[in-house]
Amino acid sequence: MTDTFTPDPNDEMLAAEYALGLLQGDELRRFQLRLASEADLDGRVGFWQERLATLTDEVAATRPSATVKARIDIALFGESSTGTPLLARLAFWRGFSLVSLATAAGLAAFLFLSPTPTPTAPVFTAEIAGDASDLRVVAFYQAGWPNVRFRRSEGAATPGRVLELWAIIGDGAPVSVGLLPDGDNGALPVPAGVDLSAGNVTLAISDEPAGGSPTGQPTGDILGAGPVTSL
Amino acid sequence: MTSQDDIDRMIARVALSDRQAFAELYDATSAKLMGVALRVLKDRAVAEDALQDIYVKIWRNADRYTARGLSPMTWLITIARNTAIDRLRARRETGGGMDLIESLPASGLTPEGTAIARSEAKRIAGCMDELSPEHRDAVRGAYLEGHTYADLANRHDVPLNTVRTWLRRSLQTLRDCLSR
CATH class of the missing domain: 1.10.1740.10 (RNA polymerase sigma factor, region 2, helix turn helix motif)
Structure with a gap:
């Protein structure tokens, strides 16, 4: 094993490059394999990490939005154990801000299947998914359409229960869009007063008793949520 | 605080x-x-x-x-x-x-690393001053902004293997400075 105080010069450079994130591909994998078994090499990485971290002295501290901590608590501890208020739950829903590539690929196929797509009108989509369930629904809307269309790629209602789709405008209370039918594809009329092209709408799906929420607001677990974004 | x-x-x-x-x-x-x-x-x-x-x-x-x-x-x-x-x-x-x-x-730092970790960590700022401005920017860009060698080659308009050679030279300069 290499002597601690006279490390191999090339290893020293590899450790520095690794701490900087500059190693890639096979070189990265080989280095990671060695790290697991070579304590000295590991120590050299620590040496560089310790010093490079001080470069962040120049980075301005930036207070995150107040909702981030609530999202972290929900992700780690679950909403039921913390009695999370509705506002924090909404914040959590809006946390899913990136539409995955799989979604985009699915949409390409979906567009093909959709009746009468209008080539010029703006297209909007939302990927409705959550960490705590396997439900994954892609909603699809084109400006001017009366309906929001959707495709379910994973997950289903538990027996005796139904899936209810909600639209949340900004910080407002959820508005019921309707119950998802059993099939993988479907459409629901966009409720009056909801503009899916407005850029401030989140779609969410909750688990509800047969017939849908009796209260007009979600009563069961939120199985997934995602913002409506322009495609 | x-x-x-x-x-x-x-x-x-x-x-x-x-x-x-x-x-x-x-x-x-x-x-x-x-x-x-x-x-x-x-x-x-x-x-x-x-x-x-x-x-x-x-x-x-x-x-x-x-x-x-x-x-x-x-x-x-x-x-x-x-x-x-x-x-x-x-x-x-x-x-x-x-x-x-x-x-x-x-598994933690080597004895050498542990001994100097806290007292000398701040010294990289002074050692960075030993690099040319361009090389200093490259090290900071890699650490603070996640630039890859390909990014650095583009930004500094030099071939990929050239950028690696001079970045490694910068790291060696830093290493020598930190060891003094």
Whole structure:
């Protein structure tokens, strides 16, 4: 094993490059394999990490939005154990801000299947998914359409229960869009007063008793949520 | 002002699943780590998503912190930076993510590293001044913004193998300076 105080010069450079994130591909994998078994090499990485971290002295501290901590608590501890208020739950829903590539690929196929797509009108989509369930629904809307269309790629209602789709405008209370039918594809009329092209709408799906929420607001677990974004 | 020792104790309590300590740690460090993530990702909403991942990882890996020998802020900053860079590279699909767990030392610093970690860590700022401005920018760009060798070659308009040669020369200069 290499002597601690006279490390191999090339290893020293590899450790520095690794701490900087500059190693890639096979070189990265080989280095990671060695790290697991070579304590000295590991120590050299620590040496560089310790010093490079001080470069962040120049980075301005930036207070995150107040909702981030609530999202972290929900992700780690679950909403039921913390009695999370509705506002924090909404914040959590809006946390899913990136539409995955799989979604985009699915949409390409979906567009093909959709009746009468209008080539010029703006297209909007939302990927409705959550960490705590396997439900994954892609909603699809084109400006001017009366309906929001959707495709379910994973997950289903538990027996005796139904899936209810909600639209949340900004910080407002959820508005019921309707119950998802059993099939993988479907459409629901966009409720009056909801503009899916407005850029401030989140779609969410909750688990509800047969017939849908009796209260007009979600009563069961939120199985997934995602913002409506322009495609 | 929260001291390094305070942060150290908070992480130790988080390792025992102390949620109050986790809340205190978040209050004491989230603005710093948000700054680090934002510097890499440039977009506030994306950085906040990354920050969520960062604190989930801190909670889940806190029990591995004490064995590691890094100063507490270095441990936190390294998680934040690597998580943000993983996101950046996943978005760009260039591959080569940092892979957080693997990229943290598993067994701690060598005796040499431990002895000088706290007292001399600040010296990299002075050593950076020994580099030419262009080389200094390259090191800072790699660390603070997650630039790859390909990014650096583009930015500085030099061939890929050239950029690696001169960046390694810069790292050697830093190493020599830090060892003096």
